[in-house]
Amino acid sequence: MQVPAAFEYRRASSVEDALALLESLGEEARVVAGGHSLLPMMKLRLARPEYLIDINDLSDLDYLRVEGGELRVGALTRHRSLLESELVFRHFPIFHDAERVIADPPVRNRGTIGGSLCQADPSEDLSAVCAALRAALVVRGRNGTRVIPMAEFYRGPYETEVGPAEMLVEIRLPLVANAGSAYEKVERKAGDWAVAASGAAVALEGGRITQAGIALAALGAATVNSVRAEQALLGREPTEEAFAAAGRSAAEDCDPVTDGRGSAEYKRHLADELTRRALRRAADRAAVAALAAGAAGEDG
Amino acid sequence: MQVTINVNGEDRSADVEARHLLVRFLRDDLGLTGTHWGCDTSNCGTCVVLMDGEPVKSCTVLAAMAAGHEVRTVEGLEGPDGLDPVQQGFIEKHGLQCGFCTPGMMMTARALLDRNPDPSEDEIREAISGQLCRCTGYLNIVRAVQWAAQHPAEAEQAPAQTAGSAA
Ligand SMILES: Cc1cc2nc3c(=O)[nH]c(=O)nc-3n(C[C@H](O)[C@H](O)[C@H](O)COP(=O)(O)OP(=O)(O)OC[C@H]3O[C@@H](n4cnc5c(N)ncnc54)[C@H](O)[C@@H]3O)c2cc1C
Ligand code: FES
Ligand code: FES
Numbered sequence: 001m002q003v004p005a006a007f008e009y010r011r012a013s014s015v016e017d018a019l020a021l022l023e024s025l026g027e028e029a030r031v032v033a034g035g036h037s038l039l040p041m042m043k044l045r046l047a048r049p050e051y052l053i054d055i056n057d058l059s060d061l062d063y064l065r066v067e068g069g070e071l072r073v074g075a076l077t078r079h080r081s082l083l084e085s086e087l088v089f090r091h092f093p094i095f096h097d098a099e100r101v102i103a104d105p106p107v108r109n110r111g112t113i114g115g116s117l118c119q120a121d122p123s124e125d126l127s128a129v130c131a132a133l134r135a136a137l138v139v140r141g142r143n144g145t146r147v148i149p150m151a152e153f154y155r156g157p158y159e160t161e162v163g164p165a166e167m168l169v170e171i172r173l174p175l176v177a178n179a180g181s182a183y184e185k186v187e188r189k190a191g192d193w194a195v196a197a198s199g200a201a202v203a204l205e206g207g208r209i210t211q212a213g214i215a216l217a218a219l220g221a222a223t224v225n226s227v228r229a230e231q232a233l234l235g236r237e238p239t240e241e242a243f244a245a246a247g248r249s250a251a252e253d254c255d256p257v258t259d260g261r262g263s264a265e266y267k268r269h270l271a272d273e274l275t276r277r278a279l280r281r282a283a284d285r286a287a288v289a290a291l292a293a294g295a296a297g298e299d300g
Numbered sequence: 301m302q303v304t305i306n307v308n309g310e311d312r313s314a315d316v317e318a319r320h321l322l323v324r325f326l327r328d329d330l331g332l333t334g335t336h337w338g339c340d341t342s343n344c345g346t347c348v349v350l351m352d353g354e355p356v357k358s359c360t361v362l363a364a365m366a367a368g369h370e371v372r373t374v375e376g377l378e379g380p381d382g383l384d385p386v387q388q389g390f391i392e393k394h395g396l397q398c399g400f401c402t403p404g405m406m407m408t409a410r411a412l413l414d415r416n417p418d419p420s421e422d423e424i425r426e427a428i429s430g431q432l433c434r435c436t437g438y439l440n441i442v443r444a445v446q447w448a449a450q451h452p453a454e455a456e457q458a459p460a461q462t463a464g465s466a467a
Contacts, residue, residue, distance in 0.1 A: 006318070008318060035362070036342060106356050110357075110361070
């Protein structure tokens, strides 16, 4: 049986308590949320924290609400809540697309969005989702709170801006009018990590694309936006030609490696194709949102 | 450290190391060996138990993390009136061969039916998608869950529901 190295367990009673524990116990302390990335790593001794601070009692970090023109998601929100939330689906159907294919139901009952982002695995689906949506991440320490744009959150694979005595507490997703989003992933079998995946979000104004977010998973050492692909879309009509240009840029700019899930060449092909598919669906959804907003405007 | 978990309705305690996994607590400390332990890597799902009513992989939950929560294992399925309909369904529909995956499958089925008494075949397949069966090809597992849905225990039957005995 795989058993983690010995550690001391603490259960935090509040965010303040967790932060105080992180500070007093020092760099060898780690928080555990769902534990579905950290515990497997500890079993393999890829991680050997001396202290584990369990944050599962912090139910005040488990919420989904609209505030200040943003959807605000507590860091302890489980995959399952994101999958089942009507509110999330209405504003960001990309979450629904992604969550359906993240792991499996028992894993989704435990794993959290905060743990997913802080794990910073380049194959993590929610990192691509949050990058496509240009999320802002609220990171709290004993001395205050910082808001970090998703584009600056990752320092590299398995490394984030969150300091040793800090915690991610909230994910903020800006609500955009006439917008749509979608996620496309290819996996080898149900519940597996992505061979490759692409997330896309677009906003339309007068039949043209005014905002675009594209981010890939499992296609480079860290999840980042495909900036040239995004630029290829701005100001254009949502046509197959525009999507193809974006797909090509995404494929050119990604950095896949050959591994058990596929060759670099195959993954690069997927970057192109999945970006086009995600854009098609995102643009369709944006058009529906624009129609609905127009109809509501005429009524009002 | 002293850990107390409510298992199948009873508070059970043991003195364990912090790194002790829930599956070990159940099997080794409490002797509840109905919960199986397979891949150890949160992939196979044979270790699934219900924690606060929802399926979790007990090889990837620390006993310490489950302290203060309610855990239900396959030993807690049978009630005073006999087998749970899910257990009877696995008998009726031949839902197992070697039986290794069965405890996890049955716990997932129980949780599914508690939330959704009349699931579609797709919903059943989705619910068990985190669990591997090397023997049955899944078809009879799906049929077993469907049988259980059609034969709810009397206590669970909603007043408007008459499907059970009519089927
Ligand atoms: C079988 C299996 C299949 C999977 N398949 C997929 C998949 O297809 N796609 C996918 O995206 N993911 C997949 N996952 C990962 C799953 O989504 C995990 O739940 C997720 O990566 C981590 O979330 P967690 O809450 O379990 O984090 P934990 O394991 O608890 O923590 C992960 C890391 O984040 C840190 N952390 C957690 N919360 C915070 C916080 N609030 N502030 C600061 N640091 C924090 C921890 O210290 C740790 O370093 C899979 C996992 C398993 C076991
Ligand atoms: S033993 Fe837990 S998932 Fe396989
Ligand atoms: S019955 Fe043998 S693994 Fe399912």
